[in-house]
Amino acid sequence: MTREIEKQLSAHQEQYKNRGILLVRCPDQPGIIAAVSRFLFQYSANIIDSSQYSTNPEGGDFFIRIEFACEDLQQKKEEIKTSFKAIAENFSMDWKMNFPSEVKRTAIFASKELHCLRELLFEWQSGDLITDIAVVVSNHETARELVEGFGIPFVHIQASKENRSEAEAAQLKILQDYEIDVIVLARYMQILTPAFVEAHPKQIINIHHSFLPAFVGARPYDRAYQRGVKLIGATAHYVTNDLDEGPIIEQDIERVNHRDNIENMKKIGRSIERRVLARAVKWHLEDRIIVDGNKTIVF
Template identity: 50%
Template sequence: MPNDTAILLIHSPDQPGLVHDVTGFIFAHGGNIVDLQQHIDPEENAFFMRVAWTLEKFTLDTEEIASRFAIIARRHQMRWKLRFASNRHRLALLVSKESHCLYDLLSRHESGELPVDIPLIISNHDLLRSASERFGIPFHHFPVTKDNKAEVEQQQLALLREHRIDTVVLARYMQIISAGFVEAYPDNIINIHHSFLPAFVGAKPYHQAYERGVKIIGATSHYVTADLDQGPIIHQDITRVTHEDSVRDLVRIGKDLEKNVLAGALWSHVTNKVLVYRNKTIVFA
């Protein structure tokens, strides 16, 4: 999508005239719509919409758009977010010991496939410093114990603010973050969990899957909430396994799922295609 593009994500009670008023606002100011998707949930009487338009001939300055659109939003009881394609997301990657998700995201970023800025990597272990250095990204090591965890989180949050981070990615960061940390980044902390949620929450999901003799394993990427592994799901995938697969096999097979699911969820997030509604998401194509 061109950099001179504005994007609106909207949800509201369903009612006549919503699409007309939104597209009419864009047309009235000279915008050219390049993408429009909508969804209606009849059980919730809820309307969801993503609309993107070019700003090349748009008659409002970017600073004016929000205040002018707010008039329409109030009329229809809309919850909405305005984004601009030119504003690249600034990511912090949080990791522990596992490297597969980190390397995958850094490779996608280096190749230009992931259009974001990554100013820093944070870890509670020092094992992945070499990976960070290989890609030229500053690495920050914060050893975490049960006694210093609250203090460390405050240090991490200060670092994130310093670097103007807007999205935190838990790329197999094996620490439970606090409610206070979550509140600092609502709907902007993305986790990869190595099971097909809601099955096998918490620690060692591959071991749990093996003990149950499952025939499929999966991975789930979701926004983080204060409730462990219960946040709104962005992306999931599965693959088949058999009785011949050991726990080690499940881990090996699952790592490919984890990488692709996290990358897919992150792509939807940074291209402004995810709309959170209650504890679910609408993910536009």
């Protein structure tokens, strides 16, 4: 990590040292907002931002994201989290309370195609992606010079279906050693095993080079071209054991036409992939996502 990026992260931690974020999913019922507001008021916390959503007509689930400010929060945060458990139990809440000053540690997995990796590194360098990119792991050496130029450790682990168990054991050791919170698959062209995925639930973000569920699998642009599609896109999603079927975080598209050949479509697709993945990772880092079954609520 360069000194400039260290300064950016230190400034962020200082600016947000008294901020907290509460994410809640629970059955919808009267009194939820009142109870949470009263609770925060007890700690002289000021609500900075609040977004909510209810599926009441469809089945009765309630979602809310609250960002609050509280003086001397660093000394109070464990007490606040412990005290909130009573309200959570009363309303049957699935919840978490995070603090922006506790910058998440990210590992990026990459292969030969580096456009998504470059985008994440540039966003990080510019201060638009607030995280500590602790390590980049790749099954190729292609990205080493790029990554080490940013002062980030680069680890090459040869991975294929023939040595998947050994490779993942080494990867899991790295994730543990670097105390990783978030794993980003930046066009990492290997399938993760169920054991790997289960060890990091809702922590692995992948980018898929099509507008899922269309054109799943190999050579999507060739198949899209052969079908004469008019829209191409990209999908960022959480990784589950159902291949490319995890909860979708973000998608985007661009129009194409008969004048666009396969190479042009790939170029356009890479541009979409970069921005879709960057947005998804940013929203995760900012605690804006609640997973609801195989869907997401993004505030």
